[in-house]
Every structure is written in structure tokens, then in C-alpha cells.
Amino acid sequence: DAEITQSPRHKITETGRQVTLACHQTWNHNNMFWYRQDLGHGLRLIHYSYGVHDTNKGEVSDGYSVSRSNTEDLPLTLESAASSQTSVYFCASSESTGGRKTFGSGTRLTVV
Amino acid sequence: GENVEQHPSTLSVQEGDSAVIKCTYSDSASNYFPWYKQELGKRPQLIIDIRSNVGEKKDQRIAVTLNKTAKHFSLHITETQPEDSAVYFCAATRSGNTPLVFGKGTRLSVIA
Numbered sequence: 001d002a003e004i005t006q007s008p009r010h011k012i013t014e015t016g017r018q019v020t021l022a023c024h025q026t027w028n029h030n031n032m033f034w035y036r037q038d039l040g041h042g043l044r045l046i047h048y049s050y051g052v053h054d055t056n057k058g059e060v061s062d063g064y065s066v067s068r069s070n071t072e073d074l075p076l077t078l079e080s081a082a083s084s085q086t087s088v089y090f091c092a093s094s095e096s097t098g099g100r101k102t103f104g105s106g107t108r109l110t111v112v
Numbered sequence: 113g114e115n116v117e118q119h120p121s122t123l124s125v126q127e128g129d130s131a132v133i134k135c136t137y138s139d140s141a142s143n144y145f146p147w148y149k150q151e152l153g154k155r156p157q158l159i160i161d162i163r164s165n166v167g168e169k170k171d172q173r174i175a176v177t178l179n180k181t182a183k184h185f186s187l188h189i190t191e192t193q194p195e196d197s198a199v200y201f202c203a204a205t206r207s208g209n210t211p212l213v214f215g216k217g218t219r220l221s222v223i224a
Contacts, residue, residue, distance in 0.1 A: 033211055033212075035214075040216065041216060042118075042201060042214045042215060042216035042217045043156070043201060043214040044214075045211055045212075048211050058211070090155065090156070096207070099144070099207070100146065100158055101146075101158070101212065102158075103157070104155060105154075105155050106155055
């Protein structure tokens with residue numbers, strides 16, 4: 001069955017380190033999204049992509065970057081991790097822009 | 113850009129009663145409105161969605177209503193059960209090139 005997977009499920013890192021969170025989908029969806037979830041803020045958009053080599057900034061993109069070299073993967077990189085980036089990160093994909101999104105199981109990141 | 117407000121932030125109901133969660137949006141061009149349910153420690157999952165060409169949609173105990181003139185939409189859950197306890201998120205977007213914008217969520221507790 002098609003799925004969207006995130007790895008790792010949990011990660012602890014130190015301030016200043018570069019961290020990459022993986023997102024892989026086998027739905028063959030063109031559109032992929034990264035959100036962060038924090039208490040009191042809901043789900044906020046970090047970056048998104050509508051296809052290979054396409055990337056766009058979301059509401060809270062500072063300190064994050066993405067690259068899209070193939071349809072299946074959209075890795076999220078924290079260039080220099082900060083304590084404010086402690087959060088739960090969700091990747092999602094959809095067939096069409098704004099269409100029904102399927103979420104991955106999330107990555108809980110702690111920056112110490 | 114789009115802004116979605118969601119109320120209430122917490123809601124407690126007795127088992128068997130109805131629950132209503134309301135959202136307002138700012139972008140009059142938005143025409144797709146999904147609702148997601150997130151159980152503790154799990155990923156958000158789509159439970160129902162509505163497009164702007166209809167005013168109401170039902171799926172068993174769940175219904176969504178949309179008032180485009182007033183720019184608000186609501187989730188109605190009837191005959192609530194303990195397994196309905198979760199955080200519910202509304203969202204809105206145009207169907208074009210803009211991703212979903214989420215409300216901040218409503219924590220629903222169904223008391224047995």
C-alpha cells in the first residue's frame with residue numbers, strides 16, 4: 001500500500017547542529033508539505049513543493065530549508081538548530097494543490 | 113494571505129450530546145475547507161471536507177456546514193462517543209497554488 005513515512009520518529013540534538021528530517025511518500029504525489037506543530041499554534045507551514053526542483057517558503061520558514069530532487073522525497077534541514085525549533089514536525093502530501101492531504105506520523109525534535 | 117480562526121479551543125461534552133466547532137476565514141477566494149482529527153500522539157487525519165459549491169455535507173455522525181457570505185464553517189458531531197475525544201483542526205485554502213491554512217485546533221473531550 002502507498003504510504004508516507006517520516007524518520008526519525010524522535011531526535012534529540014544540540015543547539016547549533018545541522019539536522020535533517022526525512023519524508024518519503026509512495027503515493028506519487030507531486031505536492032509535499034512540511035508543518036510544525038506547537039501547543040497553542042496548531043499546524044504552521046514551513047516549506048512546500050509542487051514538484052521536482054520546486055520549493056516555496058511557508059509562514060515559518062526562517063532557519064529551515066528543503067530540496068526536491070525526486071518525486072518521493074522532501075527532506076527538511078535545520079541549518080543551525082535552535083531551542084525554538086523544538087517541536088513536532090509533520091510531512092504531508094497531496095495530489096493537487098490544496099487538495100486532500102495525507103500526513104506522515106511525525107518527528108518529535110528536541111533541541112537542547 | 114488567509115487567516116483561519118477556530119473556536120472554542122477546548123470543549124467538553126457528555127457522551128451522547130452534540131459538539132459544534134466553528135471556524136472563520138478571511139480570504140473570500142478560499143473554496144476548500146477540510147477538517148482533521150488528531151488523536152493523542154498520532155498524525156492528523158482527514159475526517160470530512162467541503163467545497164464552496166455546497167452548503168452542507170454529512171457523513172454518518174459528522175456534518176460540516178459552510179456559509180460563504182459570512183465566511184464561516186462549522187463541524188457538527190452528533191451522539192458523541194468517548195472515541196471522538198481528540199483535537200480537531202479546521203483549514204481553508206483556494207484550490208489553486210496556496211497550501212492549507214489551519215486553525216489552532218479544538219480539544220474535544222467526551223465524558224462518559
